[in-house]
Amino acid sequence: MINLKNLDRENWLLCAKLLLDESQKDYVAPNVYSIAESKVEEHFKKTLTENSS
Template identity: 40%
Template sequence: MSTNNVKIVELNAENWYDCCELEVSKEQKEYIEPNAISIAQSKFEHTLKPFAIYFEERVVGFLMYNSVQEELDGYWVYRIMLDKKFQGKGIGKAATKMMISEMTKLPNVKKIVVGYHPENLGAHNLYSSLGFIDNGDRFGKEMAVIKYINGR
């Protein structure tokens, strides 16, 4: 499958509801908040940047990151999810690369950080394949991995 047809689009009046209807697999439900919760959170925490993930002009996923630095002096990825019907096809990885590219435009970015449950193997495989490193940072039940941005 080609991932050339993947794009991320800022959440808007045309795509927010489609994002709310997306579902992860049963095994993943305990690891991620529903998209409706994340969208509501972005309306109260204005530094959060929510996006819809599109594949072939169809909304298939959701992602969100913070546009200000937080713990570990990094910019945090808050959510990345792909509908269960579109997982395992490289779409999530392509969208995550696009998000990282957007995040590298933020002021003084040296680190991008993402937290996830250690038993979430899909997240582990995705982030390690994109160069995120586990330095042993833990926040409650989640581990935090870091991608160092070169030349910054």
């Protein structure tokens, strides 16, 4: 089962440390870049509840 949560002070570092399989590294940026984008780019600032509608 997958459990989605918003990033916060408690869990962001665990998310940043997630690694990609070697075969995926050419297709997806490391999580730390996506986390940074979500905090500074306005169009990435939706919450889980906003995305579910």
